[in-house]
Amino acid sequence: MVTKRDRPPEKGQGSSAAKMWIEDQPDTMDELLAVLGYKVRASDMTVIAKKLEQLEVAMGIDTVHGATHLSETTHYNPADISTWVESMLTELSPSVSETHSSLIHDNHSEYDLRAIPGGAIYGGDSSTSSGSKRMKVSESCVVESGPGPLVVDSQEAGVRLVHTLLACAEAIQVDDLKLADALVKHVSLLSTSQVGSMRKVASYFAHALARKIYKIFPKDSLEVSFLDMYQMHFYESCPYLKFAHFTANQAILEAFAGCNRVHVIDFGLKQGMQWPALLQALALRNGGPPSFRLTGIGPPQPDNTDALQEVGYKLAQLAESIGIEFEFRGFVANSLADIDASMLNIRPREEEAVAVNSVFELHRLLARPGAIEKVLNSIKKMNPKIVTVVEQESNHNSPVFLDRFTQALHYYSTMFDSLETTGFTQTNDTQDLLMSDVYLGRQICNVVSCEGPDRVERHETLTQWRTRMCEAGFDSVHLGSNAYKQASMLLALFAGGDGYQVEENDGSLMLGWHTRSLIATSAWQLVGPV
């Protein structure tokens, strides 16, 4: 299989984005195929056609095994037809088999990377649209259009509720606070007649709108330990975090192939839920496990307990039980921007492979100017073999309040709908669901009612993160069909999981509810030879 290194697109998918891209590079990509999501150079068309014919012949010669073999190997980035076809030709052609890296034949399906629920790790005593009406808004605000809403049947009351919420946000946008106040009260009235997820969504948004109207901007006084607990419950009740951990681990596992010493730097250790599964997979891999070093970063605890150390200790116990040499170091920091590579005792690349992992952490840096640039620079100095980034797939960071309100309304409506519809069969714990609501509710409050450095839930889309990563000097590492398949199978564990959909997007994987993507995992490496 050809290397997964690829030059990612400068702009994202979607017909308007593709058209913008075409204008930047005239006569390069076939426009009609680009609109369909395929990247094919017009000048390569004949060559690609020949390769397709060759591939058909190659598959035809060995009808019994050809197609079966190819369907079981791992595929990467099907948008790039040329490399995709080339990789299959290479796969079927025995003469070049010795140049394959072990990644191709190493079928990772033997590793059960299904994330282990919190309770199991620590032995049972566990504590887990886009449509925006622009009214008198500056034309210079370029907002990336979000996907349209996913409507769950157009029941009259539900539509009126959304309409009223949007009208309230519009009123705030034009500073008509009197009207906004009347509307937010009306929302509360309307939402009493709603049931289920729409009611919850409406009340969280109404609450956040009220805060904004009355200018109540309390500092986030809730103890960090509570936040971690909310996230643990969120983790248990729906697959989003598990998907995040799973797909990131898959990329890390592949990057660590053949390495004897590894160092994972986790930008948000929390309860360390991501790591048991990776440790297990490393313990089982061919050639035995590497020595494993984990650096966990987390915020200070108000009661001065060393939460990081506790997590590190538990993971050390697990590592010992499965025979992995394990070292842990915790770093307390208010912001990732306070960490730099020199503090982390980075060893040379030949000695130790580094993975930097960030799950829902990077967007917080956008609240302070210069922070993200500083952190991306630090990451480069850590000399990572792989950088895994998981973020919410939505733009909640538009400078225009109404735009981010609208995007957030559609996003969290879909999120809550998925939570309501599915339930993790292994737990009937309503507490999990309640806590998940709170976890999400806090995000909503932050997006809608906070400003400046307090507004930390500055989610942006994969397209936006891609641009940032590329500009900072990173190249995309593609997640393949094996990761896709296992992620899909993971979802089947959830009751009503029918609605969840994994999508491949230019080498990244996204998890969505029906047709609406909600979480995106991407993997990165440094540009240039290392």
Next chain:
Amino acid sequence: MAGRDGDDDTPSESRMVVPLNTWVLISNLKLAYNLLRGKDGTFNRHLAEFLDRKVPSNTNPVDGVFSFDVIIDRGTNLLVRVYRPVDPEVGSPGFTDLYRPSSADVVPVIVFFHGGSFAHSSANSSIYDILCRRLVSLCDAILISVDYRRTPEYTYPCPYIDGWTALEWVNSRTWLRSKKDSKVHIYLAGDSSGGNIIHNVALRAMGSEIEVRGNIMLNPMFGAEERSESEIQLDGKYFVTIQDRDWYWRAFLPEEDRDHPACNPFGPKGISIEGKNFPRSLVVVAGLNLIRDLQVAYAEGLGKAGCDVKLIYLEMATVGFYLLPNNDNYFTVMDEIKTFVSSSS
């Protein structure tokens, strides 16, 4: 079949008759699909979804058309993608504009069923998303693309049931009604398996109070036990093989043969529609399509039963000619569709 030897510079027959980028697109799909079908009737759904190119809905209009998704049946998780032309009086739609009745006196509502031989593609597949957008612009219509359940996970009659659910949903939306007569002006359109679904949904509509004003079928998918002349002659020549067709029929109708009425509506087990108000039909047949004879027979069957049918036979067209607007056949068919929809309002 494709080029005989690796070194042979002669392109295959199919490469001679379609534009190069069309050939690359359809061959790419064909080879991908070959990987997915298992000999034992299994289907590699994970790989299928991994390879399929999808696009999200978009309420910001692109070329004058916007879209949004609706789950219309929670029980079966049935989703539709709604496409609407931008209303010049309204501009970029806000949330309530999604359900605003059209300002036009008559608005055609097209219920669309994508192709994929019952197993492939979705309402949000890029090849169908773009086709639906083009149809909306062309006919100034609202279009509802149905994300029906697929084989082999769901066999006959699931897609038909989903089609019916969607039809009922469309018919009962007040915001889809035309001002002229407070009715929803419904057309059914689709390609390949979508065409087959149309026929069966239209059959059911005949006995109901739902009025279907027209059927538009692009290369509708039918089969028969007896091999037709075109199947024998064209096997493997233009992207499609008898073997793959048989696979899809076995997946859709596991216990049946290809004379089952779902597969062969005017065959030995067919149901007569003579004297019944079957919708007027536009049947588009690609002359280089493997099952062209069956499709022509279908159109003839409609005619013999007294139905209003227009057959568009495109001699040098292959499957998928309507996916890219780069050939005369595409434009011919688009004109016919436009006329068909506007003339029955």
